[in-house]
Amino acid sequence: MSGPQSYEYAIIGGGIHGTCLANYLLAEGGCTHQDLCLVEPREQLLASFETKARQCGMQTLRSTFVHHIGTEPFSLESFAEGANREDELVSTENYPNRPTLELFLDHARDVIGRRDIDECHRQSRATGVTGTGAGDRLEVQTDVGSLDARHVVLAIGLGGSRTLPTWGTSLPDDAPLVHVWDDEFDPTTAAEFSGPTFVVGGGITAGQLACRLSEHTDVTLLSRHDIDIELTEADPYWINWRHIEQEIHTLPPGSKARRDQIRAARNDATIPPYVERRLDEARDCGDLDIQRGEIASAYATDEGLLVRFDDGTTATNAQVVLATGLDPVPEHPLVGSVAESLSLERGAGGFPVLDDRTLAWRGTDGTDSAVYVSGALAELSVGPFARNVVGARRVAERLLESRARAGSKRALSAPRGKS
Ligand SMILES: Cc1cc2nc3c(=O)[nH]c(=O)nc-3n(C[C@H](O)[C@H](O)[C@H](O)COP(=O)(O)OP(=O)(O)OC[C@H]3O[C@@H](n4cnc5c(N)ncnc54)[C@H](O)[C@@H]3O)c2cc1C
Structure with a gap:
């Protein structure tokens, strides 16, 4: 009898963050489509963002043209030029140009299509994450069955219920x-x-x-x-890791002081x-x-x-x-259930306590778990822009770095071949 399908990464949530992360792992993380599973209940990736944007009548993004789900900062601009749609990069006083919603979405669809990210999409809702009892692997339960992964990323969005x-x-x-x-x-x-x-x-x-x-x-x-x-x-300097490290990572992990600092910085x-x-x-x-x-x-x-x-x-x-708005994301039912089943630490406001360098959710015993966090839920480590489009890129950078570190450690500890 065959067990559940196995992956290197199970990403829970196929919104802006989950899809951006999948793109980075495929483009720069050495992952293949067989290594990744994007667990997302909606029929289309990014549908959650698109629906919200249309429901509120949004015409342009608030963020600039360099913030998108691609890996190259200027790819949205090149996409606009290639499609003769430069007029959809809207000029803004004292700020770089911002894309129209349609341009942003069309570019995102182009990124998804070029990289075949849809191939990784498993249309289902995650209901829990537990240990498998088999080494370092985790089991993700969904409403259409289970899967097995070495790493799980929670990218579940802005919140649970509507306020x-x-x-x-x-x-x-x-x-x-x-x-x-x-x-x-x-x-x-x-x-x-x-x-x-x-x-x-x-x-x-x-x-x-x-x-x-x-x-x-x-x-x-x-x-x-x-x-x-x-x-x-928030002030754009919060986009940079150096600023986040100075202002946030120097405060105790998971502390109220971090949360207060981030609240004060967000407009x-x-x-x-x-x-x-x-x-x-x-x-x-x-x-x-x-x-x-x-x-x-x-x-x-x-x-x-x-x-x-x-x-x-x-x-x-x-x-x-x-x-x-929405109720705070730590109230999303999956957050409590994952924390409980894997004994993971929660800090101020119920936010996960993460390792700032790897964004791994820490266990109550102080060790890093193989559950990583992206989006609003990662705010206590990624700072005021955690939930934004650029926050996805910041998370991808940390995950790729820790993947590279783990890769070089494995290479160092592997027995040397005869020369
Ligand atoms: C209208 C609007 C406009 C915005 N404009 C900007 C902007 O201009 N610039 C900017 O930087 N930011 C903007 N933001 C903020 C932010 O970038 C977006 O909210 C973005 O969608 C966040 O990405 P996300 O992946 O965290 O959430 P989402 O895109 O909402 O994706 C989360 C996904 O998780 C899935 N999910 C939830 N629970 C489960 C589960 N149990 N199992 C599996 N999947 C699950 C959901 O179905 C959803 O698809 C905007 C937000 C909104 C609402």
Whole structure:
């Protein structure tokens, strides 16, 4: 009887990070397609990012044209030139050009196609990772069976469930309350709602969504804080390992001090100037209103929601679209289950405690496991840009370095052949 299929790497999550990492391992890590398995429940790699981007009406990336899933920094620019699409590299004041969403995705599809990364895609959801009892190998359980791997990388994305306010929990399922990241959310349908629409949130997602919906219907952007304007998600020097090492790795691994430092560095819940301009234009045309406040309660009526705000005012026949983010990624069920089954250490906020040099998740006994982490979940070692596109490249660099170190150690310890 044959056992589960064996791989060198099982990457859990075929989003931006998992796919970028697979590309690096194939291009520069000496891996073949038989060595890699990308466990991803969606039919297409990158579908999670693409769906979210379309659902919120994103037109351009916030990051620059050198941030993409390829291994060559200028490959997106060359791709644009080759396809006569340089006009999709949008110029930005005090910042390098940013690609349109379509250009970014087409380049990513080109990278996937050229490297046949789809060959590594196993369409399934990982439900657990356990030891096999056979040396250093791990077993990944999925909803379509198990597989076996020497290394497992968790690249499961931004978070688990959508963050919902308490006032929304008792509304009936068919009430016009939706979250922008609901799988079934469709901005075209939301734009057809006949009553007033309230977009709740104060960050870039809420800003883009409010602009998108205001093209067709009356929209109020409701934020509990003043709209803050920042071009980038953190100062660009946080992209460099040297800065991360100085500012983060000098603090105790997994500590609250690290988490606080990263929180302070991230420009969360901010809007870049070019989205602010879109908001201003929509407001000037009378299609959009921006209000500071919160919803205190909401009731379902036949024509929509009766919404009561914290200043005592009300709105009737309304729909509410939440752009309030996702629960923190350490709450993703797989994180707890992997930590428990392999006795792995968790630090502040439940984040994995990683070896900063290898990004291996540390065991509670202080040794490095063969589970590695990428994306938002790696924040305590990779810093404020961990979740971003460039964070995937930073993780790939560390994994390739530790792979090269392990390779040279093996070569040194192997018996010498006769000369
Ligand atoms: C709308 C939007 C715009 C953004 N714009 C930018 C930008 O311009 N620049 C930038 O640098 N960053 C941007 N980001 C941030 C970040 O780059 C993206 O969120 C990116 O998608 C993160 O990559 P990821 O692989 O961590 O997550 P994802 O791309 O979401 O991929 C995670 C994958 O893990 C899979 N998964 C989850 N659980 C399991 C499981 N149990 N088993 C198997 N698979 C699982 C999911 O199905 C998903 O496909 C943006 C984010 C959003 C939401």
